[in-house]
Amino acid sequence: MVKQTNYTTTDKLITRITTMIAGLIAICLLIWGIITIRHWYAFEETDDAQVEAYINPVTARVSGFIKEIRYNDNQEVKKGDTLLIIDNNEYQLNREQSVAGLQTSKEQVRALQANIETAEKAAEVNKALIGAAKSKLTRQQQEYDRYKKLLEAESATKEQMENIESELEVATSNYQAAVHNYEVALSKVMDSKAQIAPVMAEINRRDLVLKRTDLDVNYTVVTAPYNGRIGRRTIQPGQQIQIGQTLAYIVDKNSGLWVVANFKETQLHNMHIGQTVNIVADAYPDKEIKGKILSWSPATGARFSLLPPDNSTGNFVKIAQRIPVKIQIDLNDPAQSFLSAGMNANVAVPKN
Incomplete structure (x- = not known):
């Protein structure tokens, strides 16, 4: 005997709705699968990426x-x-001390210059005295020669000759003294000028010390x-x-942000410098950011580690290595305002 199954209208409606939902789910899965496969063939992707910036x-x-x-x-x-601001009282005192030392050296130069002027005037006076003494010496020499002839002709006494000879000796001594005084005055001028050089060097040193103390004050x-x-x-x-x-x-902020994406070595053949990439930060999954490849590392990340692996030790296991790729974010991109260094990101590079 065959058992007859009776379907009510409600059962038929539920069956129809269930079939439609299953069909829609299957269509959505199919579409998602097609998009995913297409994206997989069109892009090289990695989720091993971080936002970087210069932190000094x-x-x-x-x-x-x-x-x-x-x-x-x-x-x-x-x-x-x-x-x-750092308390600068001590540095201000050092600066004032440097200013005082510099001023003292400058006053020493002024004093030496005054001594030079005085010595030069004294030298001029002694030079004039040399001329007067020389004239008197010449006159006394002539007088001596005249009296010597008179003495030989017995027209002058010996006493007169001795007086003239004494006056000649005095005139000679005065002339020699005038010459000596002139030489001493010139020597004082040269000594004062020689003392200026080390004082000027001291001024330069103190000026540098003052500049250094000014720097210290500014550094506070x-x-x-x-x-x-x-x-x-x-x-x-x-x-x-x-x-x-x-x-x-x-x-x-001026240097901008960039992303360091660690791609597998098998993905690099589809990349080149200057290529435009798509970046999505984990913190803002609904915002896609554009960037350009600037460069990639000359070695894998493992080679820069403290203990790089050595495959010649006998425990070799072939593992795909990753190469850090630097991607610059445009300075005018609004992403600069909401991204922060250290954020994780996903990077997709078109396979051109």
Whole structure:
């Protein structure tokens, strides 16, 4: 006996709806599969990628106690903005001491120049005295010669001759003294001029010391080296810092962001420098970013590790290596405002 099955209208409707849903799911899976396969054949992809940026430390160039801090965590700064101020009382005292030392050396030069002028005037006076003494000596020599002839002719007495001879000796001594005084005056001029050279050298040295102290005073005001964003603050007012100590980290905004994507070595044959790529950050999956390949590493990432693998040790297992590829993001791309260094990303490179 054959059992007869009766389907109600509700059963038929449920069956029809179920069949339609299954068909739609199958169509969607088919479409998704086609898109996925097509994308797989059209692009080289990797999810081993990170956003990078230049992150440089801001260091202290002088030691001292922090007087004031003018930035907060994660603050945007511009080139030249004051980040912190170091107590500069000691450096100001050193500067004033350098200024005083420089002024003292300059006064020494003025004193030496005055001594030179005085010695030159004295030399001029002694030179004039030489001429007067020489004239008197010539006159006395002539008088001596005349009286000598008169004495030989017995027209003058011996006493007169002795007086004339004494006067000639006096005139000779006066002339020699005038010449000596002139030479001494010239020697003082030369000595004063010789003393100027080391004093001028001392002035140059003190001027350099002053410039160095000016630098120290300027270094007590730490400014932002470029436009960027400051990271976490780790210092407090009143804290003592040392030369070279890291005060903060700043992310360079002017240099822009880039992505380092680690592609398998088997994927590189479809890439070239200047090629446009698509970037999607994990934090913003609905925003696609454009970039260009700048370069790729001259060696695999493993070769730059602390202990690079050595396949000649006998435990060789062939593993596809990855090559870091640097991809530059356009500086005018709006992505610059919401991406941060260290974010993970997916990169797709068209197979041209």
